[in-house]
Amino acid sequence: MPLYDYCCPQGHLFEQLAAIADRAQQACPACGQTSDKIPSRISLGGQANPGRPADMMPQTWRGTYEGNPEYTGQLRREWSKRRKLEEKHPELRGDQRPVHAHEGRYHAKPLRAGDPLPTPRGTDT
Numbered sequence: 137m138p139l140y141d142y143c144c145p146q147g148h149l150f151e152q153l154a155a156i157a158d159r160a161q162q163a164c165p166a167c168g169q170t171s172d173k174i175p176s177r178i179s180l181g182g183q184a185n186p187g188r189p190a191d192m193m194p195q196t197w198r199g200t201y202e203g204n205p206e207y208t209g210q211l212r213r214e215w216s217k218r219r220k221l222e223e224k225h226p227e228l229r230g231d232q233r234p235v236h237a238h239e240g241r242y243h244a245k246p247l248r249a250g251d252p253l254p255t256p257r258g259t260d261t
């Protein structure tokens with residue numbers, strides 16, 4: 137049986153397990169008056185899903201199933217939720233420095249702006 141929230145005419149709030157059939161009204165446990173169901177709170181199960189950080193998102197065209205509209209729509213929703221969360225909790229943002237080109241001849245270059253340059257081969261002792 138699902139759990140519903142009720143409010144009686146006296147203003148007592150209570151939760152009550154109720155069958156779908158008689159969920160509309162229940163007796164208040166405090167004063168016994170008929171109480172109306174109020175809209176349920178949205179259950180977050182204790183914790184909201186924070187979504188993926190930026191660097192866990194697909195980074196390539198192939199990673200989005202070649203732009204599958206359903207998948208990219210889902211990503212967009214996930215990402216806008218994540219951005220709102222990061223506005224409130226900047227510590228979730230992670231490394232915000234831009235990522236340099238890192239393929240081909242840039243392979244050995246620093247990945248992010250500000251990373252130390254790699255030691256050139258043969259010069260370390």
Ligand SMILES: [Zn+2]
Pocket residue numbers: 144145146147148164165166167168169
């Ligand atoms: Zn009451």
